Amino acid sequence: MTGKDNIRYLLEQCLAGTLSPAQQSEWTALLADPAQDESLCEAMHQLLLESDNPLSADRPQWEARITAILGLDKQKPLPKITRWWWAAALIVFLAGAGYLFNRDISPAPGARPYLVKNDLPPGGNKATLTLSNGQQIILDSVANGTLAHQGSVIISKSANGKIDYQGTDAAIVFNTLSTPRGGQYQLQLPDGSNVWLDAASSITYPIAFTGDQRTVTITGEAYFEVARDKSKPFHVRVGDMTIDVLGTAFNINAYIGEPVSKMTLVEGSIKISPAGRPSSLLKPGQQGQLMGQQFRIVDDIDVDQTVAWKNGVFNFDKADLPAVIRQLTRWYDLDVRFRGPIPVREFRGKLPRDLNLSQVLKILTEMDIKYRVEGHQLLIE
């Protein structure tokens, strides 16, 4: 073996714990020789590159460990002392360091406003794209242009907060786009359909719609504008439910944390098939509501309110406090605690989603609700 191959071989044996006594002496001698440092360093670099396998079995355990160190693990009961306040500039951190916590929010494009102590920035265009081989691309701060290839399909970031798929390939291969809390993203599917993802949501879809059906799977909340193609019916799977679509615009709100899943039809026609129940056909302005096993259709839904999120707006008309809170927790990545019974209120009004939390919380004050914000905790008296 050449020198380099031998070094690599010894390194591999060392990593595997299988050095024979003779090899052990060789390895020790290698380490003792500074002239070999460069080659050894290079061999390690190569092995590290090759060991980057997102599907390896012990990956989750290491991720869990790192997450725990960073205090991102929300299972831990202790409000982590490892939490810290992210700030646009270190100076803001030093001056304002009153409460400490961990954050996953990266800066939105453009200038950031000065953040007052105990305030939180709004969400923004954040998402992760997972390719068929498990490789993940964080879309938050990636530049516009080609992102990746999947066979002959080209995935590009066309604008801030939007990716699209061009071309076609025979392979049946799936990608997943997912948003964190505080994130949102838009996707143009291979057939030209547009999907808007709200915070804490995901969509899994094939890179190309081969075959005679178009099927995608979502979690959380998504708004669809489906491209007309009578020859290829479009289906959305969410939980145990399937929604059959014929060239329309509709909104699905199916967060696990929400008691009721809501499918709202804006335009066109959809058929909802909840698992084990007969299907129902919806007309524009109707909303199918699934609560556990119960399903019903509601007429004359305020469609504007349902899709407000996609238009960058909070619409709180006729919402009760829990409904308002749920929207805020997802967009601002908040945890909420109630000191006493939940105040009964009916809200009204609309607010832009790009406000800091403190400005949005003014509506609570208007409704005579006392609250406090500590880091990412909202405490309601």
Next chain:
Amino acid sequence: MSSDANHIEKELFSRIAESDESAFRDLYLRYGKILFPFLQNLTKSETATDDLIQETLLRIWLHRDRLSDVEYPRAWIHRIAANLAINWLRKEAVEESTVREFGRRPGQHIDHPESTFAVQAIRTIVQQTLDAMPAQRRRIWLLHREQGMKATEIASELGISNSTVKNTLVTAARFIREQVEKAGYGLPLWFITHYF
């Protein structure tokens, strides 16, 4: 190495060069899961792996002004980790032969002199800061930090409220971080509280 990944990594690096702590944390998340198993297999020691990762992160952060010129961030990080690992292995090999010669009992803790001045300095600052703290605060900090006790456990141990313990921990952590900051080592809080 895909150019997309390299692009993302260069962006992380330039953000870290500007002291962006969230980028530094993303870096740790991204590379930690590759470095941890590699170093663990190499050193066969959890403590050593922790130390080496700490050193690697420290070097990146303390010299972050150099990061914006780096063409291949991944190679950069790998090399720092690899060099530190090689040094460790080298010392370990020397210690091993010393043990064989002088017959120390197996399982005895082997001390390695710190390889950077920064780590020593930060440890000293943390120690001094702890010494200067009010006794109760220091006690709570050490119970949490050294004994791994949770806030509720500390609260019942000392007969005080949960929220007092939590507030104290926050105050202590903040205070330590401020002192470390003043000495010129602006490290993220999670880094300090985990490694020091």
